[in-house]
Amino acid sequence: MxxxxxxxxxxxxxxxxxxxxxxxxxxxxxxxxxxxxxxxxxxxxxxxxxxxxxxxxxxxxxxxxxxxxxxxxxxxxxxxxxxxxxxxxxxxxxxxxxxxxxxxxxxxxxxxxxxxxxxxxxxxxxxxxxxxxxxxxxxxxxxxxxxxxxxxxxxxxxxxxxxxxxxxxxxxxxxxKKGAGPKITSATIGRVIDYGETDASNMGSAMAPAVADTILNHFHDLQCTGQDYDHIASGDLGTVGLALASEVLKQSGVDTGTEFTDCGVRIFDSTQDVHAGGSGCACSAVVFAGDLMQKLRARALKRVLLIGSGALHSPTSALQGESIPGIGHAVAIEA
CATH class of the missing domain: 3.40.47.40 (Stage V sporulation protein AD)
Structure with missing residues (x-):
């Protein structure tokens, strides 16, 4: 095999x-x-x-x-x-x-x-x-x-x-293994990327390069583009990280289409005093399990790329002055 x-x-x-x-x-x-x-x-x-x-x-x-x-x-x-x-x-x-x-x-x-x-x-x-x-x-x-x-x-x-x-x-x-519902057709496992960010209050910047790297490798591996997806969503880059990842992809000559967004940007609005947006394991989990799954079931979305973003630091590593490594993992879901 x-x-x-x-x-x-x-x-x-x-x-x-x-x-x-x-x-x-x-x-x-x-x-x-x-x-x-x-x-x-x-x-x-x-x-x-x-x-x-x-x-x-x-x-x-x-x-x-x-x-x-x-x-x-x-x-x-x-x-x-x-x-x-x-x-x-x-x-x-x-x-x-x-x-x-x-x-x-x-x-x-x-x-x-x-x-x-x-x-x-x-x-x-x-x-x-x-x-x-x-x-x-x-x-x-x-x-x-x-x-x-x-x-x-x-x-x-x-x-x-x-x-x-x-x-x-x-x-x-x-x-x-079988049944009715959207299907997961592929997964791109990310690499740990670290550009030296040390500010735990700016995790979007720490994670953005890893998310961009995973998207680039996903497109390269499958010979596809952002136009092949109805919706591309990162996990919790927030406004700062989303802007940075978008700029990295743009400078790499990659078109992510018009639907590149972030779960952390979408889950709250400007009146809720969350500053750069939402984060946490549950951020992408609840947006995917809720909004995105509803749209996939209704065929309002047919192909979605979800890129989970993670800041791989701990309280101990932060206190010791270590930088914040980032990771991004992607799964492609089709209705």
Whole structure:
């Protein structure tokens, strides 16, 4: 059997996995944003009855995972593997959700690119014949991320204008070997790119080169252009990173078409005081599971390229003065 590869970084699926269902859960701020009507569940507060923000995030992820199973109408015993990840140390939100889901579990960490990376890995498992159903879920929470990566929200620390607002939410999809729904036809696994950005309040700039690199390699590997897609969405570059990635692609002679946008730009509006936009694992997860999946099901979009963007730093590396490496993983979805 030959390699299911195109070029250096792209995987092609002979039997494209089907997205059987999707489910998006968000917090109150996200629910008040321009995409509010596309989410399945909107929490009324950040805790939703839990004692800590970390327990609330895990509960949110579990709700999204259960929602995908219910939407697909299959029994939990039919699911072969669960893939999940988040931003917290040792991906504890996912681990605790997996404890309750009681499914064979693979923890995934790609920072904010985790949704796209999990979709790629789950698709490889199904196309490779290792599974018939794979459950994917990703979460983040504004207050848990602030506590871990920056400063506790109680301090009221002033945020830079280039800073982004971590999305409180969880997105999930259920992948199947067969069935009705949009299909994942290819995945481009990104490279770690680091141009020396050290400002944790400007992660868009840190991630933009990696996202641009992945798009360039995706187009090169598949011999396609932006015109082959109805919609190209990065994960959470925000306004700063999106502008930078667009400029890099333009200088590289690449036309991304008229539909190159960013989930972090779309999830909030200018009245919500989020500065450069949204970020976090859940940013691309809830926009994809909600808005983009609705449009794919309705055939309003026929071909979508989702590029998850991740800043691969930690509190320890930041305190030690390390720069912020970036990563971008892409999956192509067709209605």
């Amino acid at each position: 030959g390699l299911k590869r195109a070029g250096n970084q792209t995987v092609l699926f002979d039997n494209p996995p089907v997205i059987l269902s999707s489910y998006a859960v968000v917090g109150p701020k996200e629910g008040k944003g321009p995409l509010g009507k596309t989410f399945n569940s909107i929490w009324q507060d950040q805790l939703n009855g839990e004692k800590t923000w970390e327990l609330a995030e895990s509960k949110m992820l579990q709700e999204a995972l259960q929602g995908s199973i219910s939407q697909a109408g299959i029994g939990k015993e039919q699911i072969d593997f669960m893939l999940a990840g988040d931003l917290l140390n040792q991906i504890v939100s996912s681990n605790f959700a997996a404890r309750l889901m009681a499914l064979p579990f693979i923890g995934v960490y790609g920072a904010c690119s985790t949704m796209a990376l999990s979709l790629a890995l789950g698709s490889m498992m199904i196309d490779g014949g290792f599974a018939e159903h794979v459950l994917v879920g990703v979460s983040s929470h504004h207050d848990t991320a602030e506590r871990q990566f920056r400063a506790p929200t109680e301090q009221g620390t002033q945020r830079a204008m280039s800073a982004q607002w971590t999305v409180t939410g969880a997105g999930s999809v259920l992948l199947g």
